[in-house]
Structure formats: C-alpha cells, structure tokens
Amino acid sequence: MQPVARALSSEETVNALTDLTQRAHALIAPAQTINIVNTVEYSVGYGPFVTIIRGQKDITAAGSRFISELDGTQPFEDCTTITSTFKQFVRVNQDYLNVLIAKAGLLDIAPPTVGKPMSTSLREVKGVYEPISTSLISLCTSTAPELTLQAKNLKETLDLTIQKYETLGQRFQNN
Known part of the structure; x- marks a missing residue:
C-alpha cells in the first residue's frame, strides 16, 4: 500500500519558507x-x-522535508503571501551568502582547510533550494515570473559563493 501524499496548504508553505x-x-x-x-x-x-556547516546541513535537512511535503500539493489560487515570503527568503539568503563571499576574499591567503567542506555544504543547500x-x-x-527571477538571483549568488569556497586557499598553495 502506497502512502498517501499530503498536500501542503498555502499557510504551511509560508511557514516552511519562513x-x-x-x-x-x-x-x-x-x-x-x-x-x-x-x-x-x-x-x-x-x-x-x-557552526555554519552544521547550520547548512540543518537547512538541507529541513529543505528536503519541505520538498517531500510539497509532493502532491496542487497549484495555489492566491500566491501573494507565498511570493512575498519567497522574496524575503531570497533576500535573507543573499545577505548571508554575500557575507560568505566577502569573507572568502579575506581568506584567499589562508590554508585551504575550509574550502572543500564549505563548498560541499553549499552545494547541498543548492540541491534543496x-x-x-x-x-x-x-x-x-x-506569480511565476517574479518567483523565477528571484530563484535565478538566488542561484547566481549560490553559484558564486560555491565557486569562491571551491578555490579558497589557492594563493596559499601557490606561495
């Protein structure tokens, strides 16, 4: 017997994004x-x-649960709140990722100890986002056009952050 997929309500979707x-x-x-x-x-x-890598793993786990809960959900009639919440989700994630990008610039001459674990963890986050x-x-x-634009912006920032941490410490290794 197959488990019955439970559709999320608009409110539950907003709560998961929040x-x-x-x-x-x-x-x-x-x-x-x-x-x-x-x-x-x-x-x-x-x-x-x-703390960051552990937190990103928590995001990945929560995101995976959200993905499985979205399975079977029917299209929403009113997406105003979901779209607004998604925009906030993207803004906060971009704020976080931009801090990581800036800090990666400071770490360019550091040993490459954290680069691989960070880029791996960020890829996992991207894999749920x-x-x-x-x-x-x-x-x-x-609201698909607005959501698509927001998703594209988040993907670009995530890709840049992953790239920065993949190459972290290369100047250190070349010296």
Whole structure:
C-alpha cells in the first residue's frame, strides 16, 4: 500500500519558507566573525565554520522535508503571501551568502582547510533550494515570473559563493 501524499496548504508553505529563512538568518552572525584564524580553528572542530556547516546541513535537512511535503500539493489560487515570503527568503539568503563571499576574499591567503567542506555544504543547500524554487514556480503560476527571477538571483549568488569556497586557499598553495 502506497502512502498517501499530503498536500501542503498555502499557510504551511509560508511557514516552511519562513523556517528556512530563519535558519539562514541565524548563520549571518557566525559568518560575520570569519577570519583567517578560523580556518585553523575549524581543523580542530571549533569556530564559526563548524557552526555554519552544521547550520547548512540543518537547512538541507529541513529543505528536503519541505520538498517531500510539497509532493502532491496542487497549484495555489492566491500566491501573494507565498511570493512575498519567497522574496524575503531570497533576500535573507543573499545577505548571508554575500557575507560568505566577502569573507572568502579575506581568506584567499589562508590554508585551504575550509574550502572543500564549505563548498560541499553549499552545494547541498543548492540541491534543496533549486527544487523548492521549481516547485513554487509550478504551484504559483500567477506569480511565476517574479518567483523565477528571484530563484535565478538566488542561484547566481549560490553559484558564486560555491565557486569562491571551491578555490579558497589557492594563493596559499601557490606561495
């Protein structure tokens, strides 16, 4: 016997997006404390990178649950609140990712200890954000153009952040 897919209501969808937004927002403060010393702290299980990677894994888990809950959901008639909440979700995530991008510039001469774990963790976040975006676009046809633009902007920022952390520490290795 197949389990019955439970469709999410508009309110539940907004709540799930808000939860993901709050999780990303909680990572801004630790991201702002990143410095060269933190790359060494990470190698001994301490510092903001531990908090950030753990938080990104939590986002991935919550996002995966949200994706599975969206399965079977029928298109929404009114998407105003969902679209507004998604815009906030994108803005907060971009704020967080832009801090990471700025900090990556400071770490260019640091040992590459955190680059791979960060880029891997960010790829996992992207792996849930993209299907969430795609689902919302298909469920909210009335606001699909706005959702598509927001999703594109988030994807571009995520891709840049991943690229920055993939190449982190290359100047250190070349010296």
